[in-house]
Amino acid sequence: MMTDRRSFLRGALAAGVAGAVAGPSAAGAASPARATEAATRPFHGEHQAGILERTRRRTVVVSFDATAAGRSELTELFRTLTDRARALTGGGAPGDTGIAAPPADSGVLGPDVPGAGLLVTVGVGASLFDDRYGLAGRRPPGLTQMPMFPNDALESAWCHGDLSLQLSADDDDTVVHALRDVARHTRGAMQVRWRMNGFSSPPRPSGTPRNLMGFKDGISNPDVADPRAMSRLVWAAPGTTGKGRNAPEPAWTAGGSYLVIRLIRMLVEFWDRVGLDEQEQMFGRSRDTGAPLDGNHELDEPRYAADPIGKVIPLTSHIRLSNPRTPQTADSRILRRGFNYDRGVDAVGDLDMGLIFTCYQQDVARQFETVQHRLKDEPLTDYIRPFGGGYFFALPGVRDSTDFFARALLS
Template identity: 50%
Template structure:
């Protein structure tokens, strides 16, 4: 409907202003990026606070984006925000401007700086005491299947396995907390840095990017040592690929040339995010021994059922009937160690916990922002299909999330997110 009311004219004017501001900011960002120092893993000056701790900086320019294997999950960045957006850019040029702006803001936010007193674009340092504190911040950008519809002429360039997440048998998905054109994964040492980064992105992309859903998470400290625990009380993320082994990462996480994917995807990876509610009040009624058989590990130590240390690898060759580690336990279904499942049993987990307001019935609302990366999305889907048979489904309920493709890394100051996709 053609709205000629004063309110309608005001909304159009406001939208036009937002787009003009975005485009001016995008042009200024391209000019400003030249003076940014080369990113490297280093220690920043001590933050002017009572703690005086040095803040880590993880290289922004690399073949792969940070926030996946750099730093190794999960303890180095105990706070995370997963923010999904709908892209409202009007055309391919505005979409390119959006990715250029996101790249510039990520460079600045992850490297740390003192913002200029004046200059183009929004200016905000109120949370961080006059300077942008890197605090180990990583910004990981990924795109959803919906970005490859007819709006921007990208349908023929979609990663071959990227699709909209469909509900599994026991999912209770809330449409308001699913999918998205773009996902930004923000991870850092403290939540104020994440809030600042999130607000910065919103300010610099107003008019071309609309928030869809957000999930905030945290990593518990080791109790007493080793891998942190999830909200069920079990150690989470023990079985992960060795992020320091380049060959293993290339085989299991990073998209490689010659695999049938579009050329621009090389160096990227598929990301699955699942917001999973835990029914901890019911779980706590289950005897610990039964909990251990459901998970497949000892609760206190994190060790396999027959072991004493979490570092021990589960081995099932002497337990074909599941007398020690049940065949339908979580870890055994995830990786049954059979020839038939060998190709669909390795993912890189990078998950966080959440606590939300209890529901109207007064039931506790806590859970898990499950996040994993893999070279092929079908690997995760096959694993999750196996897990539909686990007894744990009685105590959990996936409610949101989505599938995304993490863009290859930004190589240098002339590069930007999605450059290969948009070329």
């Protein structure tokens, strides 16, 4: 391990700047497609990419254990993550490492690496704030270890972590290339704890993508184009206290957001034997259109006030429990970002597939946990099995070329 660390500090970090993917200027004029991507989502900014942006077709969600030896190496790790994210999202030609050295790039994307709309989102877990790096006093007060909720079947090998990384793009090879690049440059400083590959289905026939139960997933998200809603529901609020805690949010969290990841297996063989009417009663929506059972279109607002006993939309339906649409529950809304996964079959030959549920919020206790407790024992729990994931804090964005992930946290 010490050899790996020395190699990491001596070689990989230098390669992150000198021998890695060069910026577009080094590769000549960018293609129109690449220029459009860059203009759409520049790497630098107040917030990280991958939170408000449209969902890409492919993703990988990875949790890491930090193996850096001390605060200095941890700082270099975050500098390297920043360098790699900046280079990979910008695209360009790999640098020349010389005749005797390994190639600067895996070559998976060819000789000129495209940015390809890659989104990179980095988070930190509660365990990073133990006594290894002197960060205990800087932990965001709402960042805790994800508990075992009723109806969960959590497996320790698939839970928690010091850091989270989500890489999203529209092509599998773009995501694979980015993961290999990050793993190469951070060897000796962090080690994969668990990972899950996912995909987002195209709208069929239109509107919100569907999950593997056949229902549209994430219809009632808050409007990401509304800055006031995002300030109230998504972005951390330094100086304020959250639900059930006395400590205020530290200043360094400005621009970040609390991230919940849930790995949820869907028992599809059983689900596929349930009648359509019963399925729709459990969700509270039409499977074909996504509309609430008292509406015609997916974006129609359900009229709960006109149906107080749940004659049309059952009181136990998923949409009614998760979002009752009352003034008292307006601040518990979350920003959902879901992906499907398919891991083949399990040890007994059952299909192993489901949902990578991710959501962003200002306050986990006020938002995700409040919703989760309302969903206790809902009818859908007979057909799903949450088995992994964790709580993380998605770091503030990288402001400019002199900034790096977690700089305010570590300084």
